[in-house]
Amino acid sequence: DIVLTQSPDFQSVTPKEKVTVTCRASQYIGSKLHWYQQKPGQSPKLLIKFASQSASGVPSRFSGSGSGTDFTLTINNLEPEDAATYYCHQSGSFPLTFGGGTKVEIK
Amino acid sequence: EVQLVESGGGLVRPGGSLRLSCETSGMTFITYEMSWVRQAPGKGLEWVSYINIGGSAIYYADSVKGRFTISRDNAKNSLYLQMNSLRAEDTAVYYCARRYCSTAGCLFDYWGQGTLVTVSS
Numbered sequence: 001d002i003v004l005t006q007s008p009d010f011q012s013v014t015p016k017e018k019v020t021v022t023c024r025a026s027q028y029i030g031s032k033l034h035w036y037q038q039k040p041g042q043s044p045k046l047l048i049k050f051a052s053q054s055a056s057g058v059p060s061r062f063s064g065s066g067s068g069t070d071f072t073l074t075i076n077n078l079e080p081e082d083a084a085t086y087y088c089h090q091s092g093s094f095p096l097t098f099g100g101g102t103k104v105e106i107k
Numbered sequence: 108e109v110q111l112v113e114s115g116g117g118l119v120r121p122g123g124s125l126r127l128s129c130e131t132s133g134m135t136f137i138t139y140e141m142s143w144v145r146q147a148p149g150k151g152l153e154w155v156s157y158i159n160i161g162g163s164a165i166y167y168a169d170s171v172k173g174r175f176t177i178s179r180d181n182a183k184n185s186l187y188l189q190m191n192s193l194r195a196e197d198t199a200v201y202y203c204a205r206r207y208c209s210t211a212g213c214l215f216d217y218w219g220q221g222t223l224v225t226v227s228s
Binding site: 031032034036038042043044045046049050055087089091092094095096097098099100101 | 142151152153154157166168169202206211212213214215216218219220221
C-alpha cells in the first residue's frame with residue numbers, strides 16, 4: 001500500500017501569511033497526487049489535481065508542486081475562509097489512500 | 108449541476124447490517140467510476156471501495172473486505188454499499204465520490220454530503 005505522510009499535522013497562521021503543507025508518498029506515484037480542502041461539516045472539495053493543476057474555480061493563491069514522492073501545497077496570502085483541513089490523496093494504485101490531514105487554523 | 112445524495116445511514120448494533128445508497132443527478136452516471144470514502148468522527152479520510160463503469164472491476168479496503176459489497180444500478184443512476192457484520196470501528200460519515208478519469212489519470216471530483224453510520228449497542 002502507498003502511505004502518504006503529511007506534515008505538519010496542524011498549523012496556526014495569521015491572515016496574509018503563507019502556508020506550506022507537504023505530502024510524501026512511500027512509493028513513486030508520478031503526478032497522481034491531488035489535494036482536497038475540507039471545512040467542518042462539509043464534504044471534501046478538490047483544490048489541486050495531478051500535483052500542480054488548479055481545479056475549476058479555485059483561487060489563485062492555492063498552488064501545488066512536486067512529482068514522484070514529494071509534493072507541496074502552498075497557500076499564499078492566507079484568507080480567513082481558508083481555515084480547513086487539507087488532505088493529499090494518491091490515485092495511482094489501489095488501495096487508494098489519503099494523507100492524515102493538515103489542519104490550518106487562522107489566528 | 109452534479110449532485111450526489113447519500114442515504115441509508117443510521118444507528119445499528121454491532122453485527123448488524125445497513126445498505127447505503129447514493130443517488131446521482133446532473134451527470135451521465137454510466138460513464139463514471141465511483142467509490143465510497145468514509146470518515147470516522149474527528150478522523151481523516153479513508154477510501155472504502157471502488158467500482159468501475161460496468162461493475163466488472165471492484166476493489167475494497169482490507170478493513171471492509173468480506174463484509175461490505177459495492178454495487179451500482181446504471182439504469183437508476185445509483186451507487187450502493189451493503190454493509191454486513193458491522194463493527195464499532197465502522198462508525199463514520201460515508202461519502203459517495205465520483206471518479207473522473209482522463210489520460211492523465213483519475214481523481215475524485217465530486218462528493219456527496221455524506222451519511223452517518225453509527226455502530227453501537
